[in-house]
Amino acid sequence: MRFILRRVGFFLLTLWVALTLNFLLPRMMPGNPAQAMIANHKGVVSPTALKALEAQFGLNTHQSLIGQYFRYLGDVATGKFGVSLTTQPGNSVGRIVLDAIPWTLGLVGVATVLAFILGTGIGILAAWRRGGRLDSVMPPVFVIMTVVPYFWLGLVLILVFGVKLHWFPYFFTYDFTMTPGFSATFIANVLHHAILPAFTLLITTIGTWILTMRNTMITTLAEDYIRMARAKGLPGRRIMLDYAARNAILPNLTGFAMSLGFVVGGAILIEYVFNYQGVGYLLLNAVNNDDYPLMQALFMLITVAVLVAILLSDIATAVLDPRTREAK
Amino acid sequence: MALPRVGLGRGPGAPAEAAPTTATANPVLGGMPASAGGITGAHALRRMARAITSNRKATAGAILLLIFIVIALIPGLIAHDNPNTIYATKLGPSGQHLLGTTALGQDMFAQVIYGTRPVLEIAFGVGLGATIIAMLIGVAAAYLGGAWDSVLNLITDVLLVIPLFPLLIVLARYLNGAGTLVMIVVITATGWSYTARQLRSQALSLRNRDFLEAARVRGERPLYIIVVEIIPTMTSLLIASFLTNALYAVLFSSGLQFIGLGNPSVWSWGTMLYWAENNEAFQTGQTLWIIVPGLCIVALGAAFALLNYAFDEIGNPALRPIRSMRRSRVKPAQ
Numbered sequence: 001m002r003f004i005l006r007r008v009g010f011f012l013l014t015l016w017v018a019l020t021l022n023f024l025l026p027r028m029m030p031g032n033p034a035q036a037m038i039a040n041h042k043g044v045v046s047p048t049a050l051k052a053l054e055a056q057f058g059l060n061t062h063q064s065l066i067g068q069y070f071r072y073l074g075d076v077a078t079g080k081f082g083v084s085l086t087t088q089p090g091n092s093v094g095r096i097v098l099d100a101i102p103w104t105l106g107l108v109g110v111a112t113v114l115a116f117i118l119g120t121g122i123g124i125l126a127a128w129r130r131g132g133r134l135d136s137v138m139p140p141v142f143v144i145m146t147v148v149p150y151f152w153l154g155l156v157l158i159l160v161f162g163v164k165l166h167w168f169p170y171f172f173t174y175d176f177t178m179t180p181g182f183s184a185t186f187i188a189n190v191l192h193h194a195i196l197p198a199f200t201l202l203i204t205t206i207g208t209w210i211l212t213m214r215n216t217m218i219t220t221l222a223e224d225y226i227r228m229a230r231a232k233g234l235p236g237r238r239i240m241l242d243y244a245a246r247n248a249i250l251p252n253l254t255g256f257a258m259s260l261g262f263v264v265g266g267a268i269l270i271e272y273v274f275n276y277q278g279v280g281y282l283l284l285n286a287v288n289n290d291d292y293p294l295m296q297a298l299f300m301l302i303t304v305a306v307l308v309a310i311l312l313s314d315i316a317t318a319v320l321d322p323r324t325r326e327a328k
Numbered sequence: 329m330a331l332p333r334v335g336l337g338r339g340p341g342a343p344a345e346a347a348p349t350t351a352t353a354n355p356v357l358g359g360m361p362a363s364a365g366g367i368t369g370a371h372a373l374r375r376m377a378r379a380i381t382s383n384r385k386a387t388a389g390a391i392l393l394l395i396f397i398v399i400a401l402i403p404g405l406i407a408h409d410n411p412n413t414i415y416a417t418k419l420g421p422s423g424q425h426l427l428g429t430t431a432l433g434q435d436m437f438a439q440v441i442y443g444t445r446p447v448l449e450i451a452f453g454v455g456l457g458a459t460i461i462a463m464l465i466g467v468a469a470a471y472l473g474g475a476w477d478s479v480l481n482l483i484t485d486v487l488l489v490i491p492l493f494p495l496l497i498v499l500a501r502y503l504n505g506a507g508t509l510v511m512i513v514v515i516t517a518t519g520w521s522y523t524a525r526q527l528r529s530q531a532l533s534l535r536n537r538d539f540l541e542a543a544r545v546r547g548e549r550p551l552y553i554i555v556v557e558i559i560p561t562m563t564s565l566l567i568a569s570f571l572t573n574a575l576y577a578v579l580f581s582s583g584l585q586f587i588g589l590g591n592p593s594v595w596s597w598g599t600m601l602y603w604a605e606n607n608e609a610f611q612t613g614q615t616l617w618i619i620v621p622g623l624c625i626v627a628l629g630a631a632f633a634l635l636n637y638a639f640d641e642i643g644n645p646a647l648r649p650i651r652s653m654r655r656s657r658v659k660p661a662q
Contacts (some may be wrong), residue, residue, distance in 0.1 A: 013486065014490065024501055025502055027500040033501075143385075143633050143634060147632075149586075151583060151601075156619070159615060182622050261489065261491030261493075263494065265491055265493025269495070273605075284587055296498075299497075299498050314474050316430075
């Protein structure tokens, strides 16, 4: 219980740091980025929108920095993120973001879960058959796989399976000609569009799971209780899964949440490459169009999502692993 | 791009516990901590040289890295074209233009060659910068202990969980695009935390060793003890930290350049990919424009990763490949 309370406290602290960064960055950076952005939009947006924008970024106001800060925190708490400037002019940022979330959640979620299951499984086998073919080939291959930039792999897959072979579509989340709805053909179309980006994410992240699982598993296999299990004559499969893998998987589970921040970073680029209309695509769109309100809201959303995932995994680890609970 | 930092044969980067393989392993290259004091930088370097020649992965990584360093030092001798000179557009590969020309008419080979230096500058800049910050913060936290440790540790942990790439995107946007120097500063400032955590756990394990006690009894100042007594015993972790940070700097900066947040007028592999994507290189059949810079990023990244992985194997013998067992199919560990 104390462990969980500490993790919740840490979560709140990190959340506060991220929110404060989000508030301070546009105000503190050299060259006054908010001013420049507003100058770009003068005449394009309505005077009332301009006023709201100035208030949001602390320009031309008599409010002190502290006053602005509390106003900002209040806005965040009540979900007021302002209005999009250029991406979808006039639409509320909250609405735009909500529309994009399911796409990213589906893409990143499925790819990550698959990568975790497959990668952990392969890692277990590689460590179990130490010195076998899998074990000698996999590590070097995946050391190299982990350094392939997500976006570049996406581009190469587009070239091979999209441009050359025409097997998979590589633009947008579904065909423009279709009307979204819960029909079988539409869902099939969505899945068809998701295959390439999901596959890109899967093969760039799976190497990490394989390597970490293999390495923890090797350490676990040297434990005395494994030798004991062998001495008792237990079947190999049982030792591998119930004795070794079960204990080795916990650190990997924590790694699962920790790496989510990086997976999300990669997903941003993959969505960009595939014009996949999720959160990351939206973020880069906002970045390229000087849409700071949208950019701020998205940065915050991504950060909060990652922090929540880490908190959940901490709690899960505490429930599953008594060692974590006892560590002060 | 933006990979989990848990790869490369290290344990998961869980904040609650030290990485099992590295943090607890004896620092190979720095020798036994207990006998510290007798260990000098030159000694560590000699051991490193031996490690590189004795491990195949390390040799491969070192050779790759060396090739890129040479290219970065003397690009003018390797490519005879200037990357900015305009020729006919979209020429195919030929003796005149080894990789052909871009849709804008520039020689692609020259761009790849001249693009090496900025990438290496960022890699080495961030590798060094992040390692130094991590070293100071990690070791100070461990050595000073108490409130210092709590505060520094908290800062490290907070930075560790905030997703880096989105933060970098936002920072680069506010800075109106990042040139080489800004790129180094931004990636260093946000990326040192993972290493700091590792170095802290290593330093913690040293805290009560006799040689440190001796230094304290001699009345040395904390700064002296940290710099002269503790840090030399961590050479291998520092090298690992340099390699990891350099690798991530290459990937992060290429990603930022690719989405147009770099300086588009400085040639670099990420910038090349940015221009290629903007000119629809695939749709117009200019495959090499995208393939070659990407392969360069992979090769340089692989150089850092292979070196790192090899050092990890040397440090933790349990991870080394077992060759004799491959044929006989013996069950592992009796």
